[in-house]
Amino acid sequence: SQQGEEDPQALSIQEGENATMNCSYKTSINNLQWYRQNSGRGLVHLILIRSNEREKHSGRLRVTLDTSKKSSSLLITASRAADTASYFCATGLIQGAQKLVFGQGTRLTINP
Amino acid sequence: EPEVTQTPSHQVTQMGQEVILRCVPISNHLYFYWYRQILGQKVEFLVSFYNNEISEKSEIFDDQFSVERPDGSNFTLKIRSTKLEDSAMYFCASRQDGTPYEQYFGPGTRLTVT
Numbered sequence: 001s002q003q004g005e006e007d008p009q010a011l012s013i014q015e016g017e018n019a020t021m022n023c024s025y026k027t028s029i030n031n032l033q034w035y036r037q038n039s040g041r042g043l044v045h046l047i048l049i050r051s052n053e054r055e056k057h058s059g060r061l062r063v064t065l066d067t068s069k070k071s072s073s074l075l076i077t078a079s080r081a082a083d084t085a086s087y088f089c090a091t092g093l094i095q096g097a098q099k100l101v102f103g104q105g106t107r108l109t110i111n112p
Numbered sequence: 113e114p115e116v117t118q119t120p121s122h123q124v125t126q127m128g129q130e131v132i133l134r135c136v137p138i139s140n141h142l143y144f145y146w147y148r149q150i151l152g153q154k155v156e157f158l159v160s161f162y163n164n165e166i167s168e169k170s171e172i173f174d175d176q177f178s179v180e181r182p183d184g185s186n187f188t189l190k191i192r193s194t195k196l197e198d199s200a201m202y203f204c205a206s207r208q209d210g211t212p213y214e215q216y217f218g219p220g221t222r223l224t225v226t
Binding site for chain 1: 143145147153154155156157160168170201203205207213214215216217218219220222
């Protein structure tokens with residue numbers, strides 16, 4: 001089944017360091033999206049990368065996509081305490097209503 | 113900035129009762145979705161809705177579930193006879209037709225079935 005799986009499941013770093021989270025999936029996709037979720041709260045859209053793109057930047061975020069390896073990474077540079085959250089990748093299919101298939105997420109903790 | 117809203121934020125109901133979760137998608141969006149997240153688990157797709165009909169649904173979305181767009185702004189999820197295992201956070205999402213394909217999520221409704 002099409003599935004996004006994040007790695008690592010949990011990551012704890014010091015403020016100011018960079019955080020890298022990885023995502024793997026199984027089938028062909030149209031796009032891959034990254035979301036952030038603060039504890040018990042809603043999902044905030046961070047960035048979308050299309051299947052024909054290899055890298056995308058948005059502020060302190062950098063996303064890469066390797067369709068040959070069916071993997072993506074999210075890099076957060078110069079992390080801040082406010083970046084503490086769970087991060088999910090979600091894959092959008094090529095056809096249909098573009099439902100998103102989410103991974104289990106990476107729990108990121110930024111220590112001051 | 114336009115956003116998806118959901119009401120109520122928290123609903124407690126007894127097993128067997130009917131619940132209706134409400135969502136107001138972003139006004140110019142044409143695709144609407146419901147997802148759920150059981151505590152500690154991943155977000156799961158339930159159903160997508162386009163052009164006043166269901167376009168896709170998951171195995172979770174059985175006969176106990178239904179969706180409706182009763183007017184030009186609201187999008188509802190009804191669970192006819194709730195079960196304990198329906199306890200979860202329910203998220204509504206919407207997106208534009210065509211590109212870009214970003215889905216924007218509401219803050220969620222926490223449903224607790226006792």
